[in-house]
Amino acid sequence: xxxxxxxxxxxTNERAPGHPKGCCSAKDSEAIREAxxxxxxxRLGKSVRVNTAGCLDQCEHGVTIVVYPExxxxxxxxxxxxxxxxxxxxxxxxxxxxxxxxESCINTAMCPHRK
Amino acid sequence: xxxxxxxxxxxTNERAPGHPKGCCSAKDSEAIREAxxxxxxxRLGKSVRVNTAGCLDQCEHGVTIVVYPExxxxxxxxxxxxxxxxxxxxxxxxxxxxxxxxESCINTAMCPHRK
Numbered sequence: 001x002x003x004x005x006x007x008x009x010x011x012t013n014e015r016a017p018g019h020p021k022g023c024c025s026a027k028d029s030e031a032i033r034e035a036x037x038x039x040x041x042x043r044l045g046k047s048v049r050v051n052t053a054g055c056l057d058q059c060e061h062g063v064t065i066v067v068y069p070e071x072x073x074x075x076x077x078x079x080x081x082x083x084x085x086x087x088x089x090x091x092x093x094x095x096x097x098x099x100x101x102x103e104s105c106i107n108t109a110m111c112p113h114r115k
Numbered sequence: 116x117x118x119x120x121x122x123x124x125x126x127t128n129e130r131a132p133g134h135p136k137g138c139c140s141a142k143d144s145e146a147i148r149e150a151x152x153x154x155x156x157x158r159l160g161k162s163v164r165v166n167t168a169g170c171l172d173q174c175e176h177g178v179t180i181v182v183y184p185e186x187x188x189x190x191x192x193x194x195x196x197x198x199x200x201x202x203x204x205x206x207x208x209x210x211x212x213x214x215x216x217x218e219s220c221i222n223t224a225m226c227p228h229r230k
Contacts, residue, residue: 054167068183
């Protein structure tokens with residue numbers, strides 16, 4: 001299996017303190033990414049890669065993660081969600097519905113979280 | 116069109132000078148990403164997003180880019196390739212074959228570029 005079965009990108013963008021948009025970095029995204037990477041590696045070895053990414057432009061949606069190739073977007077992810085993302089989505093192929101950002105929140109000028 | 120039509124990740128990982136693996140950052144990946152982002156935005160607006168990514172683990176393959184959802188991997192990308200990637204792949208949907216990394220080079224312990 002030469003390609004990655006799944007490729008996970010965790011936004012770790014950092015903005016200056018007080019920036020009105022906030023940033024994922026201030027919400028512990030680097031630690032969440034490290035935990036996700038470790039848990040994924042333990043369960044799935046090299047078939048899944050968990051990368052950091054620059055700003056995914058979902059600043060109103062808490063710590064944001066996108067999983068390819070299926071393009072599943074998660075928002076407001078916390079450390080408490082890591083295990084479920086790995087076991088349900090990465091291992092069993094079942095996205096964690098309660099964390100998914102709806103289509104109407106992605107790449108749009110206005111959504112319930114954007115003011 | 117709420118989701119991104121394509122999501123491009125450019126490795127901008129930086130290692131200390133002299134590291135045996137080298138890194139994409141030392142090969143101008145940040146400038147390549149900026150050029151790709153600007154050219155893509157000009158032609159396609161917000162339908163395509165061009166992000167930085169942490170190490171994509173293709174250190175032997177020059178500046179590395181992966182395009183999702185189709186999971187097309189490019190290696191040894193230079194500034195001279197930016198226009199073609201945008202026009203051929205992102206606009207017309209035709210990957211730039213001469214830049215593609217073959218399956219046998221991705222996520223493998225050994226390939227012609229790995230020593």
